[in-house]
Amino acid sequence: MPDKQLYIETFGCQMNVNDSERIVTMLADLGYAPTNDPSDAGMILLNTCSVRGGAEEKVYKRLENLRIYKRDGKSQIIGVGGCVAQQEGEALLRKFPYLDLVFGTHNLHLLPDMVRDAERGERRSETGFIDNDRRLDLFPSIKGQSRLSRFVTVMQGCDNFCSYCIVPFVRGREISRRSADILAEVRQLADEGVMEVVLLGQNVNSYGLKTASEPTFAELIRQVADVTGIERIRFTTSHPKDMSDELIACFGDVPKLCGQMHLPAQSGSDAVLKRMKRGYTRDSYLEKVRKLKAVRPGMVITGDMIVGFPGETEEDFELTLTLMAEVRYIDLFSFVYSPRPGTKAAELAEELTRGQKIERLERLQERQRGITREISRSYLGTLQKVMVEGEGKRPGQLSGKADSGRIVNFSADSGLIGSFVDVRIIQAYQNSLLGELV
Ligand code: SF4
Known part of the structure; x- marks a missing residue:
């Protein structure tokens, strides 16, 4: 049973979202369970992106804010991964003395080892490329x-x-x-x-x-x-x-x-x-x-x-x-x-x-x-084949995706989650469609 909490913030693209999911999988073996509350967490990780301008400054600012969670008497680990970590490497450890680990885009597999070191108070940066x-x-x-x-x-x-x-x-x-x-x-x-x-x-x-x-x-x-x-x-x-x-x-x-x-x-x-x-x-x-x-x-x-x-x-x-x-x-x-x-x-x-x-x-x-x-x-009036993925935002509504990737919400019983249904579209919004089950 996990007894420690991991709070992870993900910036940027789907690759990073995927990497964060992998991090959660790997660190579960070390007893870390995901949480949405950084103040509860034994470990806080930022999985960063540097594609847009100002990315480094955003990460620096966030790291400044995270300093408050590094409280005496509670061994909270703070780490940075992803593209900004890859770019900045060890310099981040020098700039932020309370930062425990920095891991690059090719070094996710080293994270469990790095976390064990951090738990013993050892700080570490790993940003080597593995191009073989x-x-x-x-x-x-x-x-x-x-x-x-x-x-x-x-x-x-x-x-x-x-x-x-x-x-x-x-x-x-x-x-x-x-x-x-x-x-x-x-x-x-x-x-x-x-x-x-x-x-x-x-x-x-x-x-x-x-x-x-x-x-x-x-x-x-x-x-x-x-x-x-x-x-x-x-x-x-x-x-x-x-x-x-x-x-x-x-x-x-x-x-x-x-x-x-x-x-x-x-x-x-x-x-x-x-x-x-x-x-x-x-x-x-x-x-x-x-x-x-x-x-x-x-x-x-x-x-x-x-x-x-x-x-x-x-x-x-x-x-x-x-x-x-x-x-x-x-x-x-x-x-x-x-x-x-x-x-x-x-x-x-x-x-x-x-x-x-x-x-x-x-x-x-x-x-x-x-x-x-x-x-x-x-799409108004059309029939869409929807893969029902879960509850919608409104009570009694389910939500899924049409073949086009458009989100479709409709009222139905939650027993339909995990199936394909035909839905007739009755309202079109900017980012989603509303329909009724056929
Ligand atoms: S260099 Fe950047 S924008 Fe160009 S294909 Fe590669 S990832 Fe995409």
């Missing part, structure tokens, strides 16, 4: 979660070096997990009652491309679809340049593969895409979107957009708006560009003020709200 085959044995495998939908890591790291991005520096080179290990994990999840898997990686589209003996990502999806009990497959995230026709075809003939895809464009202007070193053009991106929508009617696309990249003119920005109108993203994650030290783009001159960038961002987000609203309304 040993890393294949260190992929996260998560136990003890009772959700119907689970993430399965298929690859890690990135070789693309987009000019604005810090990820290759803090997550290391791209490596694909053995397909045999992935399939074993998926089978085990199916045995535990999991119905949906989300295949996870920094750029899943390039899965297996470096290893002749491994399947391509499209082949891997087909193998996962063969696992009995798995009813739905999603994946994230994808680089448009590595989106093959073979993968697009899966959306047409693998019914378990959901008709939803996150395909970050980042800009609609070729000039900007070139400076971003994205490796595709506006036309080739749009061509892939057209093919996806052709093989899978109702296919929805989500994306990421960076506004105010160095040299972005009003014309370039207008091209981003017209690209959005052509793609018709159901959701778009948009950000103002901020330079990340150490990246190529940080060396480019910036002409726009922060105010000008924010003004463009607001215009873009306003445009996107309109598109999302229209797509949402197009």
